[in-house]
Amino acid sequence: MSEEVRIKRIVIDVLKPREISIIDLSRALCEAYGADNVSIVVKEVDAKTETVSIVITGTDVDYEDIVETIDEYGCAIRSVDEIEVYKSSEKGTK
Amino acid sequence: MSEGEDKEGDSLNLLELIEEKADNFRYYLRLSGVSAIARRYFIMNAFDGAVTILGVLIGALIGGGLSPRIILAAGIGAGIAMGVSGFFGAYLAEEAERSRSLRELERAMHINLNNSIIEKAARVAALTAALIDAVSPLMAALISLTPFMIAIIGLISAWQALISSIALILVLLAVLGLFLGKISGERMIIYSIATTCAGLITGFLGLFLHVIFSW
Numbered sequence: 001m002s003e004e005v006r007i008k009r010i011v012i013d014v015l016k017p018r019e020i021s022i023i024d025l026s027r028a029l030c031e032a033y034g035a036d037n038v039s040i041v042v043k044e045v046d047a048k049t050e051t052v053s054i055v056i057t058g059t060d061v062d063y064e065d066i067v068e069t070i071d072e073y074g075c076a077i078r079s080v081d082e083i084e085v086y087k088s089s090e091k092g093t094k
Numbered sequence: 095m096s097e098g099e100d101k102e103g104d105s106l107n108l109l110e111l112i113e114e115k116a117d118n119f120r121y122y123l124r125l126s127g128v129s130a131i132a133r134r135y136f137i138m139n140a141f142d143g144a145v146t147i148l149g150v151l152i153g154a155l156i157g158g159g160l161s162p163r164i165i166l167a168a169g170i171g172a173g174i175a176m177g178v179s180g181f182f183g184a185y186l187a188e189e190a191e192r193s194r195s196l197r198e199l200e201r202a203m204h205i206n207l208n209n210s211i212i213e214k215a216a217r218v219a220a221l222t223a224a225l226i227d228a229v230s231p232l233m234a235a236l237i238s239l240t241p242f243m244i245a246i247i248g249l250i251s252a253w254q255a256l257i258s259s260i261a262l263i264l265v266l267l268a269v270l271g272l273f274l275g276k277i278s279g280e281r282m283i284i285y286s287i288a289t290t291c292a293g294l295i296t297g298f299l300g301l302f303l304h305v306i307f308s309w
Binding site: 046 | 121125198199202203204205207209210211212213
């Protein structure tokens with residue numbers, strides 16, 4: 001039986017324009033494939049930008065999908081700070 | 095699946111698509127903060143449209159050509175010119191402003207924001223402001239000229255059309271003032287009196303034109 005490594009939890013540091021609200025951003029990220037829970041914390045506020053820490057948890061978080069949404073919202077990933085993966089024998093339905 | 099169900103599914107998809115586009119549009123408007131600018135443009139240009147038609151009416155009256163046909167044509171012509179100039183003026187000004195702030199944001203973030211929601215919102219904002227800038231003077235001009243449309247059909251005389259048109263313009267100016275007062279949240283009457291005064295000042299300045307022409 002083939003096993004697949006899946007992302008269970010990921011913490012990313014993101015620079016976002018101040019116009020983009022974290023409510024809209026968190027909603028959009030929660031719609032990404034495999035994301036069940038999203039939490040965002042504002043860490044730093046500048047004149048035009050904000051640095052936020054985003055925690056996404058789920059059964060099979062699709063990192064590419066997350067990156068796409070973050071790009072779409074005009075945000076930039078500065079670093080991936082934490083990651084938690086697990087091995088699953090179930091085949092993904094993506 | 096039968097053909098009927100297929101068609102029903104298609105129209106449902108179309109409805110969902112329209113709803114999604116409308117949601118995106120609303121989000122872009124909210125994100126770009128264009129609503130306040132659009133409101134300003136609307137009032138400013140409707141005001142322009144109404145006062146310009148008042149100018150056309152006074153000019154026609156002093157020139158001695160109170161023909162509903164000529165007044166209507168000149169008024170609509172002026173309305174179209176204001177509409178076209180409003181569209182291009184507002185679009186180019188908004189586009190220039192927004193692309194400057196977008197480039198500033200790009201420099202602050204060290205990324206390219208092309209195709210991002212922020213860039214799309216900026217484009218939608220410029221286009222919305224331009225459309226409002228184009229439609230509002232034309233709409234005000236057409237409302238102000240309604241009596242002359244009725245005069246062309248022959249239901250009222252040219253003089254009656256002139257008086258009702260001037261009254262309509264003053265009412266329109268007063269309503270725009272009330273709208274401004276509502277936005278400011280206070281002094282609705284003061285705003286209304288101020289906008290109506292603009293119409294009256296146009297009328298008084300028209301009297302000077304009369305003096306010059308009768309010389």
